[in-house]
Amino acid sequence: MKFAHLADCHIGAWRDPRLRQLNIKAFERAADICIDKKVDFVLISGDLFNTSLPAIDGLKAAVKTLKQLKQKGIRIYIIAGSHDFSPSGKTMLDVLEEAELVVNVVKGNVEDEKLKLRFTVDEKTGAKITGMLGKRAMLEKTYYERLDLELLEKEEGFKIFMFHTALTELKPKSLEKMDSSPVSMLPKGFDYYAGGHVHIVKETSLEGYKNIVYPGPLFPTSFSELEELGRGTFYIYDDGKIECMPVQVINILSLRIDCNHKTPDQIEQELKREIQNKEFINTIITIRLKGTLKSGKISDIPLKEIFDELYEKSAFFVMKNTSGLLTKDFEEIKISQHSVEEIEDNLIQEHIAQSKLDIDKAEQLELVKNLLKTLNAEKQEGERNIDFESRLKQEAIDTIKLDKEFN
Amino acid sequence: MVKGRIIGGEFGNILVRQKSDAELELGELLVASTPQSKILMQVIDLVYGSQISQQNLELISGMKLEEDADLELMDENLRNYNLAALKNLITIKGDSARLSKSLPSFFSEVKQVEKEDIKFLTKPKNPLYLGKLRSGSKTLDVDIFLNGEDVFSHHILIPATTGKGKSNLTSCVLWNSTGNDYCGNLVLDPHDEYYGRNNLGLKDHPNKDRVSYYTPKNPPQGAKTLRINIKSLKPPHFNGVAAFSDAQRQAISAYYRAFKENWIEAVLLEKPLKVKFHEDTLAVVARRLISLLDIEVDEENLVCNDIFVDNGAETTTNDICDELENSKTVIIDTSNFSGAVEILVGSLVSTEIFRRYRNYKMKGQLKDKPVISIIIEEAPRVLGKEVLEQGPNVFASIAREGRKFRIGLTAITQLPSLIPREILANMNTKIILGIEMAPERQSIIESAAQDLSSDNRTIASLDVGEAIISSNFAKFAIPVKIPLFEELVKQNQKKEDVQINFSGVKVV
Known part of the structure; x- marks a missing residue:
């Protein structure tokens, strides 16, 4: 049995069209490798898309690639992730499933308040696949708490569990604040645990749980991931052998400059030394400046000039991060390095504390996050304003479960 | 009448x-x-x-x-x-x-x-329910509460002979404090009894989302596998755990200064130091660490056999501290550990939470934090005179000055006389169960918050579940009947009626 395990493709993640194209390219490259390696099937453990209703260009490219895999007889099993799950149930993954391009394995029924997941059997190999979708802020936790583990554990055969959740026991220190769930929430005794959500590349086993694999994103989705991962990855399982496959669609060069006790001139010189006599064809360059300047202001560093020079040397894309750069005058100012999601979470948590709604705090959190997600939807290409408005309204009504009052 | x-x-x-x-x-x-x-x-x-x-x-x-x-x-x-x-x-x-x-x-x-x-026995702010008022062997329908915030931060001692209900009392205290925002409990559980893996326990609490259970083996659904990355361990965590000589301590410090979080790996792999130490000293340090942490050295690699690992589990200590700060009850199953490993785990978490709370005090944020109570069974293992003569440890520091930082101990023991008098005196609440041994009774009477000099015989005659609470936060030494934990659970269990909408799961 040979299968590929991808996760966190995040098609449509980057705002810049050049980088956004790289997400698609990475997905296409991974599909090519899967075809070359003659895998029996492909698992995508959540976040194929960056939103539940992706833009047309990314969707079109994804459909083309999925179709290509299908034509080669390679079935694709998916679960929804925290980004492409929709609380109102309107996600493009459903459309892809209707079109028989993918199979969503999160299916089952509820009996005696227990969630009883069912297996999807891969016809070619007999592998039994099931899994749990991912939601934002670990809101899938309640699903796991109600999950009938025994039912899944007693099933015989080669079993795969797909999940889109951070596991507490495997969380790296850098993701310490990320919501997570203990591994004991997963059913024991499966042959492969196909993880997603955490953008780390890790393959490990714990007592009762062998082959827990996080393949990492198919292409880095943030500045720091570009620096740390340098490329995308996925895994191929081949009769017990697990191999990490790099997906290199572009070169990435990360420049980190320690700016402590340096003047803007010195930093400029240092940057120039780093880039002199080099070409940067097909390369993304990240520049991170960190520390406290000896004198001058951050704007005294001629970054635009450096950028221009890099583009002249054929750089594909240049990015900078100066969030850790301070001047002496402003040393006491705290720079928040949280992600947008973390800031959002903190704000919601603070406001929930003051809320007078007569519902459980966890439910309030879920409600607010779902509503935010719904209202964050972008207008689709060709969609009329009036249609967009009514779609948003309807989804918001669905999310806050006021359909009876409004319809 | x-x-x-x-x-x-x-x-x-x-x-x-x-x-x-x-x-x-x-x-x-x-x-x-x-x-x-x-x-x-x-x-x-x-x-x-x-x-x-x-x-x-x-x-x-x-x-x-x-x-x-x-x-x-x-x-x-x-x-x-x-x-x-x-x-x-x-x-x-x-x-x-x-x-x-x-x-x-x-x-x-x-x-x-x-x-x-x-009627003067009123319900305080942050009430901690301890049982019903007792008059002799008769139980009166009067609930006894103490201010949990005060009681936990000023340390609790639970002395009793085996079989007099220490575990039942501790279970009740944990049950009644869990779910309250004013406190977080850290429980080092050497008998794996408080979570209730196979019987009633805190897993059955109505606020079970505020209970976190760490166990090294076969965690039940929702529990966490206890693993600790050796990078989390610092030299002070070994105080009171293993008796190192001065030379060995100096060697450990030198390794920590040179290799920071990788110091244990450096010791075990015999990486060279700039400072010279006698090779026997280094060998003893390495041998003791190998034995304590159950790690083997295979050429240039470490092979970790127990809870201390060199891969993964990087956030365990901080996760536990975060949970405590979020007013959770964290139970660590130490039933499979040797005494030294149990104390090392407790020392690691206690040191970290103590460090955090000192920091909060410095920043003026301490009043917003919940009180932390650290429950230690067989307390003389860390607070005993003999142990403390070998050097200080974090538990003794907490006993002496923890209340200033809103951290308290709940020390459980059969042998309070082994704990130094100044520490016993710092334990401002004593929930005294039946004690048959006269020297043990005497040590409690001498350090009680109220004059118990005439209660020697009464303490000896306390039956199972009967207790006397002597506390700085009580007006008199209150006789109480501790509820039976099983009954407490049954009274407080509520049927979950939350309907979950499993959206995203395709119904088949």
């Missing part, structure tokens, strides 16, 4: 003649009146009294025993009786109470204590 009449005695030892149809017990609470107030008293001793001389009593009993004489005493209820010695507990005026400084009226009646008499 009248139980007797005051006939003499002195302050702290008031003599009462028991009414013939009443039955007084050691520890029973009684009320007598003065013109302005009521005085709450407690029976500390019981003796016989008789109007017939001892000689005559001996003669009459001999006649009954030896000659089977059909003798009856005239007015037996008047002539033979019981006498009880009472101590003053508190003077009650209306709804308030203060320490007793006067005697009740001579020859006044003493009555059974009623709910009305003890």
